[in-house]
Amino acid sequence: MIKTFAVLLVFQTLGEGLSFAFSLPVPGPVLGMLMLFCWLLARPNEVAALAPTALEFLKHLSLLFIPAGVGIMVHAQRVAAEWLPLLAALVISAAVSLVVTALVLKWLQK
Incomplete structure (x- = not known):
């Protein structure tokens, strides 16, 4: 669970950094999600490791x-x-x- 949370935070931070550094009109979390998506496409074995915790987060999305x-x-x-x-x-x-x-x-x- 901690690894998944760390991965999500790293990608959000990278997205925020890119958005700020290049003054992009796209929010940092959106860029982070896009980078996470590309990373998961490149490394499909990571999906199985992240899925259980991500599903728990989705239960509390409200x-x-x-x-x-x-x-x-x-x-x-x-x-x-x-x-x-x-x-x-x-x-x-x-x-x-x-x-x-x-x-x-x-x-x-x-």
Whole structure:
């Protein structure tokens, strides 16, 4: 478990470092996930070692939404003042996500 946690933290740190060093518009954790994905593709035997702990983390995934909920509550006045743009962004992004997912699925089924 500690090894898996260390691997995840190393890749997140590398991603944060790359994002900061090159002033990339992509968040560090996203770059870290991409590097972890490439590393796991290159070393498939590591997947079996990381899978049990990763599955345990996924069981508690809902805990990761607590900071976002706290952030919304801290800025509740701003959310109340700007509800229309937020609602529009949520609806449009959900619609675009559904359309893109459907198109990718249709393309993959060919």
